Amino acid sequence: MATNPRQSAVDPPSDDKRWRIVQAAMRRNGFRRDALIETLHAVQESFGYLDEESLRYVARSLRAPMSHVYGVSTFYHFFSLKPAGEHTCVVCTGTACYIKGAPGLLDAVGKEFHIGDGETTEDGKVSLLTARCLGSCGLAPAAVFDGQVAGKVNREAVVERLHAWQNGPAAVKASPESSPESEGSAVYA
Amino acid sequence: MREKLAEIKAIEEDAKAQYTHTVNVCTAAGCLSSGAAQVKEALGKEVERSGLERWCQVKGVGCLGLCTAGPLVEVESQSAMYGHVTVEDTPAIVGGLNTKPVERLRVPTGTPFFLRQNRIVLENSGRIDPERIEEYIAAGGYSGLVTALTEMTPAQVIDEVTASGLRGRGGGGYPTGLKWTTVAKAPGPDKYVICNADEGDPGAFMDRSVLESDPHRVIEGMILAGYAVGASQGYVYVRAEYPLAIEHLKKAISQARRMGLLGRSVAETTFGFNIDIRLGAGAFVCGEETALIASIEGKRGQPRPRPPYPAEYGLWGKPTLINNVESFANIPPIIRNGGEWYASLGTEKSKGTKVFALAGAITNTGIIEVPMGTSLQEIVYEIGGGVPGGGRCKAVQTGGPSGGCIPDAYLDNPVDYDSLRSLGSIMGSGGMIVMDDSSCMVDVAKYFMEFCMTESCGKCVPCRVGTVQMYRLLDKISTGRATLEDLALLENLCDMVQNTSLCGLGQTAPNPVVSTLRYFRDEYIAHIEEKRCPAGVCKIHSSVAQTDSPSYAVAEVAQ
Numbered sequence: 198m199a200t201n202p203r204q205s206a207v208d209p210p211s212d213d214k215r216w217r218i219v220q221a222a223m224r225r226n227g228f229r230r231d232a233l234i235e236t237l238h239a240v241q242e243s244f245g246y247l248d249e250e251s252l253r254y255v256a257r258s259l260r261a262p263m264s265h266v267y268g269v270s271t272f273y274h275f276f277s278l279k280p281a282g283e284h285t286c287v288v289c290t291g292t293a294c295y296i297k298g299a300p301g302l303l304d305a306v307g308k309e310f311h312i313g314d315g316e317t318t319e320d321g322k323v324s325l326l327t328a329r330c331l332g333s334c335g336l337a338p339a340a341v342f343d344g345q346v347a348g349k350v351n352r353e354a355v356v357e358r359l360h361a362w363q364n365g366p367a368a369v370k371a372s373p374e375s376s377p378e379s380e381g382s383a384v385y386a
Numbered sequence: 387m388r389e390k391l392a393e394i395k396a397i398e399e400d401a402k403a404q405y406t407h408t409v410n411v412c413t414a415a416g417c418l419s420s421g422a423a424q425v426k427e428a429l430g431k432e433v434e435r436s437g438l439e440r441w442c443q444v445k446g447v448g449c450l451g452l453c454t455a456g457p458l459v460e461v462e463s464q465s466a467m468y469g470h471v472t473v474e475d476t477p478a479i480v481g482g483l484n485t486k487p488v489e490r491l492r493v494p495t496g497t498p499f500f501l502r503q504n505r506i507v508l509e510n511s512g513r514i515d516p517e518r519i520e521e522y523i524a525a526g527g528y529s530g531l532v533t534a535l536t537e538m539t540p541a542q543v544i545d546e547v548t549a550s551g552l553r554g555r556g557g558g559g560y561p562t563g564l565k566w567t568t569v570a571k572a573p574g575p576d577k578y579v580i581c582n583a584d585e586g587d588p589g590a591f592m593d594r595s596v597l598e599s600d601p602h603r604v605i606e607g608m609i610l611a612g613y614a615v616g617a618s619q620g621y622v623y624v625r626a627e628y629p630l631a632i633e634h635l636k637k638a639i640s641q642a643r644r645m646g647l648l649g650r651s652v653a654e655t656t657f658g659f660n661i662d663i664r665l666g667a668g669a670f671v672c673g674e675e676t677a678l679i680a681s682i683e684g685k686r687g688q689p690r691p692r693p694p695y696p697a698e699y700g701l702w703g704k705p706t707l708i709n710n711v712e713s714f715a716n717i718p719p720i721i722r723n724g725g726e727w728y729a730s731l732g733t734e735k736s737k738g739t740k741v742f743a744l745a746g747a748i749t750n751t752g753i754i755e756v757p758m759g760t761s762l763q764e765i766v767y768e769i770g771g772g773v774p775g776g777g778r779c780k781a782v783q784t785g786g787p788s789g790g791c792i793p794d795a796y797l798d799n800p801v802d803y804d805s806l807r808s809l810g811s812i813m814g815s816g817g818m819i820v821m822d823d824s825s826c827m828v829d830v831a832k833y834f835m836e837f838c839m840t841e842s843c844g845k846c847v848p849c850r851v852g853t854v855q856m857y858r859l860l861d862k863i864s865t866g867r868a869t870l871e872d873l874a875l876l877e878n879l880c881d882m883v884q885n886t887s888l889c890g891l892g893q894t895a896p897n898p899v900v901s902t903l904r905y906f907r908d909e910y911i912a913h914i915e916e917k918r919c920p921a922g923v924c925k926i927h928s929s930v931a932q933t934d935s936p937s938y939a940v941a942e943v944a945q
Contacts, residue, residue, distance in 0.1 A: 229684075230684055231682070231683045231684035232684060233684035233685075234664070234665065234667055234681065234684055235664070235665065237667070238626065238665055238667070265685075268686055269684070269685065269686055272669065272686040272687065272843075273666075273667030273668050273669050273686075273687070274667070274668035274669060275626050275627075275666075275667035275668035276667060276668075290588070291588030291589050292588045292589035292745075292746070292783065292786070292817070292819050292833070292834075293588075293589050293745035293746050293751075293819055294588075295588075295833055296746055296747070296819070296821060296824075296825050296830070297746070297747075328627060329586065329588055329627075329668070329670065329837070329841075330586070330587070330588035330589060330590070330591075330627075331627065332415060332585070332590075332591035332594040332627070332628065333415060333416055333419055333591070334589050334590075334591055334743060334745035334746075334751065334817075334819075335416050335453025335454055335456070335591075335743075335744075335745060335751035335752050336416060336419060336420065336453065336454075336456070336751075337745060337746070337751075339419070345419075346415065346418070346419035347419060348416075348419050348420055
């Protein structure tokens with residue numbers, strides 16, 4: 198095991214308090230390089246996505262080559278390198294949801310809002326994502342609206358929900374830690 | 387330690403005996419997404435309002451199984467289970483506690499769904515509060531661990547596991563006892579135990595259910611494994627997509643630590659064992675053991691050739707035991723009741739029970755546990771209640787993207803590792819998706835190929851390039867632009883990718899195509915020669931479609 202416990206010699210990019218969460222995550226793992234994925238999780242949870250600045254900071258802190266950090270963060274689907282919209286809608290495309298109409302949901306959102314998987318509306322209000330399987334197959338088709346899982350959704354319900362987000366005032370957000378799907382919770386708004 | 391466990395059990399039983407009624411609310415992810423948390427809160431308030439709080443406790447429990455009827459509420463004293471409960475229904479339920487159960491909400495529990503199950507892994511699911519270690523102990527938990535640590539040698543623990551005939555529940559079906567023996571024999575002081583909770587198969591949610599409903603069972607299984615093979619550190623690699631499972635697991639680990647069941651001295655013995663959680667980050671290939679190890683080491687989750695197997699050269703180059711959640715969950719009852727007891731269940735070559743997640747076009751979606759050897763017929767039509775509206779079950783898909791589709795005509799086959807393999811599918815981790823006539827098999831094959839194509843890690847050529855080519859051919863077929871030569875090419879590619887890929891992902895990626903070609907070749911031919919989709923799912927290219935074809939029906943199964 199590559200153990201090299203040491204103090205962080207690298208200062209965070211800014212005095213944003215959220216860096217403390219990231220530092221705590223690295224310290225908990227003794228600044229070991231194998232804790233890279235845990236660290237990236239901490240960054241994404243705090244900031245909503247991974248930008249170049251944060252990747253460089255993590256690379257320096259863990260003494261890992263930037264190529265390695267970039268490679269890992271692009272390999273895993275869970276990490277996002279661009280900021281998400283104010284609200285996120287995750288449509289499950291697992292097998293059960295697929296045969297029960299998930300493609301229709303994506304189609305409806307695409308037609309109405311002109312966004313595809315991984316895209317955000319022009320006004321930055323709504324992001325559309327897909328998930329491989331939420332494990333809510335008993336309630337197929339399922340979708341996650343700002344961290345809240347909803348089962349047996351239909352096209353009308355999705356479109357209506359997204360319209361409400363777009364037109365509504367700065368709506369109250371679900372708490373960021375309620376679910377990893379709520380990543381990007383208006384942090385960069 | 388034994389006295390301590392007995393004492394906790396006595397206290398728990400006393401506490402429970404004080405209540406005349408226990409109202410269990412399912413708070414697993416399925417029911418939560420249909421509003422179980424609000425129902426639980428409302429029930430608590432209602433009990434208080436009626437002045438019943440001294441006689442009635444409202445408890446959050448794990449998965450009750452019948453996800454389709456969620457949120458589920460069970461009143462133990464009345465043996466009544468209620469389904470589709472809303473906040474408005476709570477006064478009626480509480481009001482009925484001392485009189486009669488509320489008939490209009492009742493879910494019949496005398497049905498095959500409940501009667502035909504044999505719950506071993508799920509014995510505590512829906513019975514105990516997963517967030518309290520005391521309830522697990524009161525249900526007999528950790529007693530097997532204490533017995534093993536104080537009365538058995540590591541070799542005897544392995545003997546029991548071997549005698550049980552347990553085979554890997556992640557889908558491969560490798561004999562668990564044999565794996566444990568190999569790791570135990572491997573030289574060196576540092577060894578690791580890893581629990582694979584990276585349940586990536588779309589359509590499978592058994593492991594999530596176990597972790598949410600009874601996390602201590604997995605922890606106990608891992609400690610026993612650590613003792614048996616001589617490891618002192620364990621990791622649970624769990625999907626980041628399962629926040630509730632992670633939360634319950636974290637809580638369970640810290641409770642076990644406080645109770646002295648994890649740490650430098652497990653249950654006051656000289657054996658020390660620690661468990662840490664590692665989060666996945668959404669890569670299906672990380673379910674493959676060497677890729678999973680790479681991911682724990684903080685690298686990209688790419689597999690490497692085997693041998694050497696992780697049992698000899700695993701995490702950080704040390705001997706490593708990797709088992710799936712359900713395998714570990716089977717260990718405590720095996721140690722408690724003996725390997726022979728477990729071996730008395732199931733079939734000759736597949737012992738014990740298996741948990742399945744039923745989904746798709748089936749009446750009773752949810753989690754079930756049945757003895758190995760139960761026929762698919764029984765699972766789909768009796769336990770599962772058949773296709774809603776009395777439709778015909780066209781095929782059952784098992785094993786996710788690595789499995790295949792088994793047609794209706796073969797449903798009388800028993801479910802075990804070997805007979806599923808002979809049917810061209812695999813057991814997989816236990817996802818079972820029922821498809822009716824509204825599903826097009828070419829489309830299903832294309833769906834899985836798209837999955838494998840995007841999930842391919844890119845390390846070996848056959849998988850990286852082959853899945854893309856196969857996807858393109860399937861797309862060509864489904865849009866009516868293919869010829870019979872394309873079909874021949876597809877079959878050729880299936881064979882090549884199967885035989886030359888580096889890891890399980892590539893080797894099994896063609897399975898959905900091969901199995902649908904085997905049983906539903908006519909559908910492929912219809913797409914190619916007649917330019918029509920029999921199920922009306924695929925959108926045949928307008929320039930090639932025949933005028934009388936009904937193929938414009940959109941892939942929409944409006945519920």
